[in-house]
Amino acid sequence: MKNRTHISVENLNVYYGDNQVLKNVTIAIPDKTITAIIGPSGCGKTTLLRCFNRLIDTVDGIKVTGKVLVDGDDIFDPQQDVTAIRKKMGLLSQRPFPLPMSIYENVAYGPRIHGTRKKNELDVIVEKYLKMANIWDEVKDRLHEPASSLSIGQQQRLCLARGLAVEPEIILADEPTSALDPVSSRNIEERFMELKNRYTIVMVTHILRQAKRLADYVVFVYLGELIEHGPSKEIFENPKEQITKEYIKGIIS
Amino acid sequence: MNGRRLVDNIGGKLMLVLTVLSGVLLLLMAWGLVAKSSAILSLKPLDTLLFSGNWNPLRGEFGFFPFIAGTIWVVGVATVIAVPVSLLTAIYLSEYAGRKIKGIVNPFIDLLAGIPSVVYGVWGVLMIVPFVKNYIAPLYGTFSSGYCVLTAGIVLAVMIFPVIINVSVEVLNMVPREVREASLSLGATKWQTVKKVVLRRAMPGVIAANVLGIARAFGETMAVLMVAGNVAMIPKSLMDPAYPLPALIANNYGEMLSIPLYDSALFFAALLLFAVVFFFNLVSRAVLVRIEKGIR
Numbered sequence: 001m002k003n004r005t006h007i008s009v010e011n012l013n014v015y016y017g018d019n020q021v022l023k024n025v026t027i028a029i030p031d032k033t034i035t036a037i038i039g040p041s042g043c044g045k046t047t048l049l050r051c052f053n054r055l056i057d058t059v060d061g062i063k064v065t066g067k068v069l070v071d072g073d074d075i076f077d078p079q080q081d082v083t084a085i086r087k088k089m090g091l092l093s094q095r096p097f098p099l100p101m102s103i104y105e106n107v108a109y110g111p112r113i114h115g116t117r118k119k120n121e122l123d124v125i126v127e128k129y130l131k132m133a134n135i136w137d138e139v140k141d142r143l144h145e146p147a148s149s150l151s152i153g154q155q156q157r158l159c160l161a162r163g164l165a166v167e168p169e170i171i172l173a174d175e176p177t178s179a180l181d182p183v184s185s186r187n188i189e190e191r192f193m194e195l196k197n198r199y200t201i202v203m204v205t206h207i208l209r210q211a212k213r214l215a216d217y218v219v220f221v222y223l224g225e226l227i228e229h230g231p232s233k234e235i236f237e238n239p240k241e242q243i244t245k246e247y248i249k250g251i252i253s
Numbered sequence: 254m255n256g257r258r259l260v261d262n263i264g265g266k267l268m269l270v271l272t273v274l275s276g277v278l279l280l281l282m283a284w285g286l287v288a289k290s291s292a293i294l295s296l297k298p299l300d301t302l303l304f305s306g307n308w309n310p311l312r313g314e315f316g317f318f319p320f321i322a323g324t325i326w327v328v329g330v331a332t333v334i335a336v337p338v339s340l341l342t343a344i345y346l347s348e349y350a351g352r353k354i355k356g357i358v359n360p361f362i363d364l365l366a367g368i369p370s371v372v373y374g375v376w377g378v379l380m381i382v383p384f385v386k387n388y389i390a391p392l393y394g395t396f397s398s399g400y401c402v403l404t405a406g407i408v409l410a411v412m413i414f415p416v417i418i419n420v421s422v423e424v425l426n427m428v429p430r431e432v433r434e435a436s437l438s439l440g441a442t443k444w445q446t447v448k449k450v451v452l453r454r455a456m457p458g459v460i461a462a463n464v465l466g467i468a469r470a471f472g473e474t475m476a477v478l479m480v481a482g483n484v485a486m487i488p489k490s491l492m493d494p495a496y497p498l499p500a501l502i503a504n505n506y507g508e509m510l511s512i513p514l515y516d517s518a519l520f521f522a523a524l525l526l527f528a529v530v531f532f533f534n535l536v537s538r539a540v541l542v543r544i545e546k547g548i549r
């Protein structure tokens with residue numbers, strides 16, 4: 001398995017005020033695979049993920065040094081159009097946050113913003129991505145009801161469809177199943193397995209078994225430092241660092 | 254029962270009593286206004302009182318329409334000025350301003366809220382009246398003393414800025430950060446996010462904030478009294494004087510009471526104001542409480 005690098009992080013440092021939460025992180029995230037970022041709570045996983053689509057910009061008092069290259073372009077370059085960078089990436093958050101509008105409008109929101117206006121085109125897009133997120137059958141008769149009327153698990157799949165509808169190349173997911181019941185979690189995991197041939201998926205997870213099940217590539221972060229990264233098999237079966245071993249055995253968490 | 258529990262118990266009961274008392278006070282006030290205005294209500298049909306333009310207390314004619322129209326004009330102008338300005342300010346403060354700017358601006362807004370209305374009145378007389386007289390009226394090609402609907406509207410608008418801004422900012426801050434992030438992560442610009450997602454989600458609360466501000470404008474006696482001109486006629490334009498209800502009450506209560514029915518008429522005016530302000534407040538508070546509890 002030798003994929004080209006899709007996201008490349010070089011000497012990334014992130015500070016919240018004086019508090020440095022990422023320390024000199026360098027990784028290469030391969031194209032069209034699932035990469036899992038694992039590590040104990042508060043070690044900077046979410047922060048790292050939020051650097052990739054520059055949502056980190058929205059935090060007051062943030063300082064970022066170093067580079068994040070997506071397809072070779074430095075996304076923190078001030079010349080870059082941040083909306084174009086974000087359009088390349090769908091985001092799934094810890095809890096689903098549907099937009100305050102109907103199910104249909106949630107999916108149509110992104111394409112609308114990027115210039116698709118025609119009703120029939122939008123209809124096609126909405127159906128296509130709701131199907132891709134495996135929620136079409138459940139909602140096809142209630143497309144115009146508010147998205148908040150769905151169950152949490154359905155909302156998360158709707159959010160997946162919403163992200164896919166802007167035709168991203170990358171899916172970023174921050175503990176996407178942590179608020180879901182087991183059945184809904186499995187549903188999301190299955191979607192990821194289907195999608196990984198077409199998208200680069202980067203997911204943060206607390207659940208080691210989930211990382212084992214899904215990930216091709218694993219990144220282990222501890223206290224803001226990148227300890228180890230490599231193919232899933234290597235990390236789980238043959239970690240190089242003592243601290244990785246302990247984390248994987250559950251000695252530290 | 255030990256001492257601390259006793260104190261706790263008594264404290265709780267006392268607070269309950271005080272809460273009930275303020276409710277009772279409100280009822281008493283309403284009842285007093287109704288009782289006092291019943292004299293005029295029993296003699297004149299309600300629609301004459303509300304919609305007749307004849308105000309001639311000496312001849313026993315009590316048509317409140319000029320005052321009602323004056324109130325609506327002045328509050329209308331204040332609303333037209335205050336709503337967009339305070340809404341944009343609130344959006345700026347909650348969505349765009351950094352911590353530093355907020356730290357500078359917020360105390361000023363609170364200060365604005367704390368200024369007594371009589372000071373706003375004086376400010377209106379000193380600054381807005383001459384401004385309207387010398388610059389705005391000539392622009393219209395008319396003469397105005399400066400004591401007019403527009404002046405009163407401007408002064409009231411400034412008075413209700415802080416109410417609308419503060420409540421709107423609070424409501425906007427209640428929209429979860431993640432909802433904004435969801436929109437941004439789809440490649441929406443900040444303004445698209447604000448317009449299509451944040452405002453949409455916050456809309457009931459924003460409306461409530463505005464209604465609260467408008468309710469305040471209805472009742473602001475001193476400011477309006479000092480700058481509106483106080484001529485009992487139906488205003489036809491922004492440059493005409495107006496005689497809003499609060500000014501009518503404040504100017505005449507205690508002065509003209511030798512005229513039969515006059516005091517009852519003033520109580521009726523007060524009842525009208527009370528009812529409108531009470532209703533507006535009730536509706537907007539109910540909406541805000543629901544939002545705070547997360548019912549949508």
Ligand SMILES: Nc1ncnc2c1ncn2[C@@H]1O[C@H](COP(=O)(O)OP(=O)(O)OP(=O)(O)O)[C@@H](O)[C@H]1O
Nearest residue numbers: 016019021039040041042043044045046047048059
């Ligand atoms: N907006 C913020 N302002 C200041 N400090 C922050 C902010 N967000 C996160 N931090 C701090 O940065 C560190 C890393 O946080 P981050 O959310 O990236 O960790 P995480 O690995 O995702 O944790 P978890 O597993 O609990 O989600 C934490 O110590 C946290 O307190």
Ligand SMILES: [Mg+2]
Nearest residue numbers: 045046047174
């Ligand atoms: Mg996290």
